[in-house]
Amino acid sequence: MTVPETTGTRMRADERRALVLEAATQVFGERGYHGATTDAVARAAGVSQPYVVRMFGSKEALFIAVLDRALDRLMDTFAAAVEQTDAAVAAGDTETVTHCIAQNYVGLLGDRGLLLSLMQAFMLGADPVIGPAARAGMRRVYEFLRANAGMGPGEAHEFLAMGMMLNTLVGLRMADDYEREPAVRELLDEALPTKLDFLLSLRDAES
Known part of the structure; x- marks a missing residue:
């Protein structure tokens, strides 16, 4: 992956940011928050380390951006599953939203960095900045399952437990x-x- 810092056909700022975040997701996922460096992210993205720092300010801010990106992708996947279920039910199918969300979630296993970076964030509850962001992310997922997917507390608990186990199997x-x-x-x-x-x-x- 290469992110040109200056080219004849300049990339938009949002495109450069997205490519650096993709590289950072893989690095944080594999190395963890404490093992990763902005230099490693820069090498993975094909840019200079000062370029990454100029874009995000610090490793902490970069990790928070990676966490936000991962949560957004997760929520988009869940929302798509709810829409698929509604369409299936309207067509007379017996598809359940829990099954559809689970199938879509398993599809995310192809992006190891995304799921593992979420796991890294969930292990940093004591961090004064990352901890609150990670807790808000978990709450966001739970609230979606309850309000948007129509799961009861027990069903949501079982779904989250299975998701955490799948993440663990992938990480191991x-x-x-x-x-x-x-x-x-x-x-x-x-x-x-x-x-x-x-x-x-x-x-x-x-x-």
């Missing part, structure tokens, strides 16, 4: 042991009965 790269560890095979078969092939294909693409 459990699919790497699928063929050689019977317990891992059993766990993944149960957790991803319809999307296991997708997860394994992502693993194979990264190897």
Whole structure:
């Protein structure tokens, strides 16, 4: 990925910002907040470190921007699932919103950095800046499930628990042991009965 700082056909500021945020999402997701640096983000984006600092001001501000981007993508995915469910029901299908949201959420597994950066944020509750932003993000997700997806408290709890487990499986790269560890095979078969092939294909693409 290369983000030209000055070119004959200049990129718009929002396009440059989006490309740097995409690179930062991958770096934070893989290295964590404390392990990542603005220099590593700059290298991943193909720009200079001062350019990243000029754009975001600090690593903390960059991480908050990554968190906001991840939450926006998550909410867009959930909103699309609600629309799909409404269309399916109108056509006489029996599709449930919970199933549709879950299927769309699993589709996000292809963006490891996005889901793992969310996990990184959720581990920083004690941070005076990132903690409140992460809690607000979790509250935003829960409120959407209750108000927009029509889930009851118990159903929302079960959905969030499954989502956190899927994030953990992805972060641990459990699919790497699928063929050689019977317990891992059993766990993944149960957790991803319809999307296991997708997860394994992502693993194979990264190897």
